[in-house]
Amino acid sequence: MAEVLVYVDHVDGAVRKPTLELLTLARRIGEPVAVALGAGAENTAATLAEHGAVKVLTHDASEYADYLVVPKVDALQAAVEAVSPAAVLVPSSAEGKEVAARLALRIGSGIITDAVDLEAGDEGPVATQSVFAASFTTKSRVSTGTPVITVKPNSAAVEAAPAAGAVEALAVTFSAQATGTKVTGRTARESTGRPELTEAAIVVSGGRGVNGAENFAIIEALADSLGAAVGASRAAVDAGWYPHTNQVGQTGKSVSPQLYIANGISGAIQHRAGMQTSKTIVAVNKDAEAPIFDLVDYGVVGDLFDVVPQLTEEIKTRKG
């Protein structure tokens, strides 16, 4: 069976959920071979094996942390040369897409970004994408070279599928470009204890209607009652009420959770671009004419300052 390379997104050996989703998708088109780079790479093996990786190629060097993107491209290129895979799958993070694009160009292959589903086809893997603010769904394939495909979080269910997960050292020679962009400083983001926005099963968002940074506490309380991530519309972020890293929309993050709760968000096209593929959409807004109500499965026309705290209390009561 053909091997499929899966690029592993991990933090010091802890594998992030989108990578496990990729292993599920990879099994539809071949045998997953994982590539884990940097500090803690070897510690990823057990988790990757549990989810179907037949092999885990690892390499650690200070270059991965000290320089931007290119060292990872060099390593992935070495993995492609070592394995001759049927496809390369990479999580659709900002960096993942950059790594995938440069790799594709180097190995003379086409690239598809932000796939939301993947299946085997007669002419190679077929990727589903959601385009034009999720108003269209396309099916595409790579017609030249080894398909390089980046896949968005929440595109597949994580499934356990025990496999050998044999660790092998990957031999990497860094290119002249590898040290071109130096990382001269790094400030870790303070953890909120909440799930990561793009990976969360439930997202609770606030917009212009939240009307102030301090009022985001109401949104956070609702999120916490559901174990959800907190999102914000561009209006709320531009007003300085919530960090840009939590922005949902065309210029922020695109999310596709099981449940999306929009509070005080009118639903401009730019916001819809980032959340329209959510499975269930719920909104609370004072304005009955807000376009968000065209999208919802359930909407409440009302003041979020009344509705949201009541909802939070009710959830807490029901959860006991």
Next chain:
Amino acid sequence: MSLRIVVTVKYVPDATGDRHFADDLTVDRDDVDGLLSELDEYAVEQALQISENSDDDVEITVLTVGPEDAKDALRKALSMGADKAIHVEDDDLHGTDVIGTSLVLAKAIEKAGYDLVISGMASTDGTAGVVPALLAERLGVPQVTLLSEVSVEDGTVKGRRDGDAASEQLEAALPAVVSVTDQSGEARYPSFKGIMAAKKKPVESWDLSDLDIEAEQVGLEGSWTAVDVANERPARTAGTIVKDEGEGGKQLAEYLASQKFI
């Protein structure tokens, strides 16, 4: 010293319009108005700020690849304050994918001459966000991408990249490719004077032969990817809307419970 900045911009269908596909599954540009991609305005703005903060002689060239109407995007950038523009236009470019687009842009950038390339973080139509990285790979220069802050001094570009897990400070020697996010700074509106001045600024037109690119390398034929199906997503069926009469939160909780979210 002088600093040559090339800003790559894209002419995109207006996101508030009714965007759809043409029969050949490329983006239909005829039925919806186009404009300068909003995210590229931030790139133009940062080029102007680098110029304003520099003691060097800075020349800003805006570059686009696209149909005749794409000149509108160049005019907008010129009216914001860019010095000159290059329009790469060729019938054979129709349907070019990101790999092909990066080839055309890279050849044009090399022909124009550059010390710094600045792009937006992504186009607002394709939204792939990979062209800046592809340009760096093709040009063989450092990529300093997704910056929310950028500065250039003494032949070095510095910037801040805000990722999910950390905020990183980056640094590279010129020449380099930079991309900036919508957090890099509000883009200015063209002044009346700027709009008038833009009409007199030079716009060069190049085609594939000017860039030594063969027709087979670009367009639908030259793409390394193929779109086989494009379907409009079925409109969401109308949901339940209730008016809050004091019990809205409880009603919503009841709905969430019925859907097994609680």
